[in-house]
Amino acid sequence: MTITHGDGCNLFDTNGKRYLDFISGIGVNALGHNHPSITRAITAQAGRLIHSSNLFHNEYQQAVAKRLASMAGLTHVFFTNSGAEAIEVALKTAKASGRHELVAIENGFHGRTSGALSITSDRKYRAPFEPLLPGVRFVAANEKKALRAAVSEKTAAIVVESIQGEGGVVPMTEPYLREVRRLATDSAAMWIADETQCGLGRTGHHFAYQRFEGLVPDIVTTAKPLAAGIPLGATIFGERAAALINLGEHGSTFGGGPFACRVALAVLDEIDTLLPNIRSTGAYLHKRLSEFGLPIRGEGMMAGVQLDTPGGAIVEAAREKGLLINCTHDTVLRLLPPYIATKAHVDEAIEILRGLSEFLQRLSGQAEDRPLVLSLGA
Numbered sequence: 144m145t146i147t148h149g150d151g152c153n154l155f156d157t158n159g160k161r162y163l164d165f166i167s168g169i170g171v172n173a174l175g176h177n178h179p180s181i182t183r184a185i186t187a188q189a190g191r192l193i194h195s196s197n198l199f200h201n202e203y204q205q206a207v208a209k210r211l212a213s214m215a216g217l218t219h220v221f222f223t224n225s226g227a228e229a230i231e232v233a234l235k236t237a238k239a240s241g242r243h244e245l246v247a248i249e250n251g252f253h254g255r256t257s258g259a260l261s262i263t264s265d266r267k268y269r270a271p272f273e274p275l276l277p278g279v280r281f282v283a284a285n286e287k288k289a290l291r292a293a294v295s296e297k298t299a300a301i302v303v304e305s306i307q308g309e310g311g312v313v314p315m316t317e318p319y320l321r322e323v324r325r326l327a328t329d330s331a332a333m334w335i336a337d338e339t340q341c342g343l344g345r346t347g348h349h350f351a352y353q354r355f356e357g358l359v360p361d362i363v364t365t366a367k368p369l370a371a372g373i374p375l376g377a378t379i380f381g382e383r384a385a386a387l388i389n390l391g392e393h394g395s396t397f398g399g400g401p402f403a404c405r406v407a408l409a410v411l412d413e414i415d416t417l418l419p420n421i422r423s424t425g426a427y428l429h430k431r432l433s434e435f436g437l438p439i440r441g442e443g444m445m446a447g448v449q450l451d452t453p454g455g456a457i458v459e460a461a462r463e464k465g466l467l468i469n470c471t472h473d474t475v476l477r478l479l480p481p482y483i484a485t486k487a488h489v490d491e492a493i494e495i496l497r498g499l500s501e502f503l504q505r506l507s508g509q510a511e512d513r514p515l516v517l518s519l520g521a
C-alpha cells in the first residue's frame with residue numbers, strides 16, 4: 144500500500160482509497176494530516192531559514208525549550224533528531240556521574256541505536272548486535288520488590304516508559320512510579336522517563352507520568368509528535384541531571400534547527416488546546432473498545448486491546464475495510480488516533496472492527512469458531 148496524501152484523520156492511497164488513520168504514523172501525526180497551522184509554520188519558515196548550526200541561537204529554539212521544560216516540570220533541554228538519540232543523551236548524562244549500571248524494564252522499547260538497544264530487553268531487537276552496553280539489569284514491570292533489589296549506589300539511571308508502547312501498551316502503576324522516584328532519590332540515580340510514545344499529550348496530560356500528582360523524573364525524553372513529522376526530539380533535564388554533563392560533551396548538527404523548532408512551537412500550541420478533547424474522546428474510545436469484552440489498556444489516545452491470539456490478520460483485515468491500526472507485542476492491537484479525532488471517528492473505527500468478524504470468516508472460509516474471530520469478542 145502506497146500512501147499519497149492525508150487530510151485530518153484520513154489517509155489516501157494510490158487508488159484513491161480512504162483510510163481512517165488510527166495509528167497516526169505510530170504516534171507522530173498527532174495533529175492528523177495537513178493541519179493548517181502546521182502547514183502555515185512549515186511554509187513560512189521554509190522561505191526564511193532552515194538551518195543555521197549550533198554556532199548560533201535561532202528565533203524558535205529557546206521558546207520551544209522553555210515550553211518543554213515548563214511542561215515537564217524541569218529546567219534544561221537538549222534537542223535531538225529522534226527518540227533513540229534523546230535516549231542516548233539521557234544515558235550519556237546519567238553515566239557522566241561516574242556510575243555505569245542501568246536498570247530498565249522488561250519489554251520496554253527505547254530505539255535502535257546501540258545505547259538504546261542495550262536497555263531494550265526483547266531478543267529480537269538486540270540479539271544480532273550483542274554484546275551491547277554492559278551493566279544493564281532488566282526488571283519486570285510493576286514489580287517493586289525486583290526494582291528494589293536491582294537499584295543500588297552503583298545505579299546511574301532507572302529507565303522507564305510511563306506507559307510501554309511497543310511492549311504492548313502496558314502502563315506503569317502509580318505505586319510503581321512512586322517507588323521509582325523514591326529509589327532514584329535515595330540512591331542518587333537518575334529516573335529517566337522515556338515519553339517518546341506516551342508523552343506530549345497522548346494520554347491527555349503533557350507527559351504520562353503526570354497522570355499521578357506530584358511525580359517529576361530527573362530526565363524526560365520526547366520525540367515522535369514534537370514537530371508533526373519533521374524529525375525533532377528532546378532530552379529534558381532537571382538541575383541535578385543537567386549538572387552532570389558539560390558543554391561540548393554531546394552535540395548534534397541538526398538538532399534544534401529553526402525549521403523544526405518553529406513547527407514544534409505550532410505543535411505545542413495545538414496540543415495545549417487539544418488536551419480536553421484527548422481526555423474526553425480518549426475516554427470514549429476506551430469505553431467503546433471495552434464492548435468487545437477484552438482487556439483494554441492505556442489512557443487517552445493510546446489504547447491496547449489484549450487478544451488471546453496473534454493480531455496481524457486483524458490489522459490486515461481492518462486495513463482492507465479502511466481502518467489503520469497496528470499490532471504490537473504479537474497479541475496487542477494498538478490504537479494511537481490523532482488528537483483531533485472525534486467521537487464520530489471512534490464510532491467509525493468501532494463499526495469497522497465489529498464488521499471484521501464476518502469479513503475474516505469470509506476471507507478464511509472458516510467456521511464461526513475461528514479463534515481470531517472469537518478473540519475480537521464477536
Ligand SMILES: Cc1ncc(COP(=O)(O)O)c(C=O)c1O
Pocket residue numbers: 224225226227228230252253254255304308309337338339340341366367
Ligand atoms: C518509547 C520509545 N522510545 C524511543 C523510541 C525510538 O524513537 P525513534 O524511532 O524516533 O528513534 C520509540 C519508537 O518507537 C519509542 O516508542
